[in-house]
Amino acid sequence: MNTKRRRRRWRWETFLPYLLLAPALVLLAGMVYPFGLGLYYSLTNYWLQYPNRFRFIWFDNYVNLTSEPLFARALEFTLGFTLVAVVVQVGLGLAVALFLHARVPGRKVMRALMLLPLMMPPVITALMWKIMMASTNAGILNYLLSFLGVDPVNWFGSKQGAVVSILIIDTWGNLPFVSLILLGALQALPTEPYEAARVDGASPAAMLRYITLPLLSPFILLAVTFRTMDSLRIFDVIYATTMGGPDDATTNLQIMAYQYAFQWYQMGKGMAQTIVLLVLVVILSSVLMRLWNRAAASTAQ
């Protein structure tokens, strides 16, 4: 009797965590199903306007991408933009964090203010800058730059201008993310290594190079990981400002997939481009997470 009851109880408890997870897993399954469907569509020529031609075409969509000039450019822009955005944002973010850490008056107020761009809807951020980046002399940014002797910039109208504009807007919204992570990490650093270095007469630059940066490395890698993932998939800002133009100069893989799927209704092709982006994200994120784990393990020792 007693053992029987205990066994029943044991059985019930083994399933308990799964039962607790069930509602969330059901919701997840509801998302995995459409994703599987999309994966299947990427192997078809699904074109919404011609449902009768629907056919399974294996990997033709993927193979055809290699001969699609826009795909090569979108891939190049996706990777190039990510590289530049991550370098700029993590570099400047580190500089801002070090600056605020160095006893700048009003640091707390500055920290609170930096949360505001960070938590703005990215599309709203883009619209705000779109207002400021009007290409005429009525645009406040061009007006302010004129005091520095800069001629009016054609922000969204020229190829380079559009790329730079999107970089500026994305940086405004996400620089605080990097700065706040690194500022928090700086404030939690142990003081002993610095005291020892000071006794040895180390210069501030040497302390930065040999103490601060190694100790910060897991946090820097964390910021790089998150920023890389988000930059690869940047969409809202581009959609609200340039829509991928001018002349496809700011078309990344996600914008391209959007155009194929929702402007030309070629769902199969759009889905194939999406899967390529997803594979890119998975590869880069696993590499970065491995680096991050290694850095975290080495500083923990």
Next chain:
Amino acid sequence: MTSQAMLRQRYLQKAAIAVGAVVLLLWTVFPFVWILLTSLKHPGDIISVPPKFVFTPTFDNYAALVIGEQHGQYSSTRPDFPLFFLNSMIISIGAVALSAAAGIPAAYALARFTFPLKNALAFVFMSFRFVPFIAFVIPLYLLYQQVGLYNTHTGLILAYQLITLPFTVWMLRSFFQEIPLEIQEAAKIDGCSWLGVLTRVILPLSMPGISVTVILGFMFSWNAFNYPLMLAGRQTFPVTVGAIQFISYEQVLWGQMAAATIVAAVPQLLLSLMVQKYIVRGLTMGAVR
């Protein structure tokens, strides 16, 4: 080094810090100030050259947002901004409520039980954070049109689970793990079942964490743009998609767009001050505490 040179160096250092602080402050705050000013301008002042810092303020743009009218002129295709605001509220609150209901037990399981597949399941939740939205939105668009979820609040709340559910599970898990195991063991000795541990120990002790998670989840839902762009229609657009409607083929209604961005930003500005200590933790899904 002479004392005069040292004095000069210290003076230069202070000046550099002051310049840096001012630049950082302007870079962060000026866009908000300028958009606020723009939202209070008459159309003529907005396009004036050079830009005006001093002008007669007007609330016309805000009035136009609410009643859809400017100087007695109605536009037939005017964006219905109060409706968009209401939609944002409904969808965001619905999305966090559903995520909290499903996420609290899930986070409890992942934080306090050991079972096969535990880490794999936790990773699956995390991985949704990194999937390009378009991978979901293309099939969801097709599916929603078939089953009648397209352009409905329910459909959007379900789609928003992609944003809020992984976040809620990971955040709550990190908060639940902070509760000392001893308290839980003591409760078990006193005869609490797993449910008692959840309702009498975990939930009361992590109430601040749950509130933070709910607020941040609401903010992420509020920020969402790409899912509603494809899955909502004019009756269900949230403010993010609504604000972009002020750009049409004929013209951009700069003043009203500025007013719309201010209105769309206000809940975010207020809430981010409330949960400021936890924002970095939220944005990294609990990885940075």
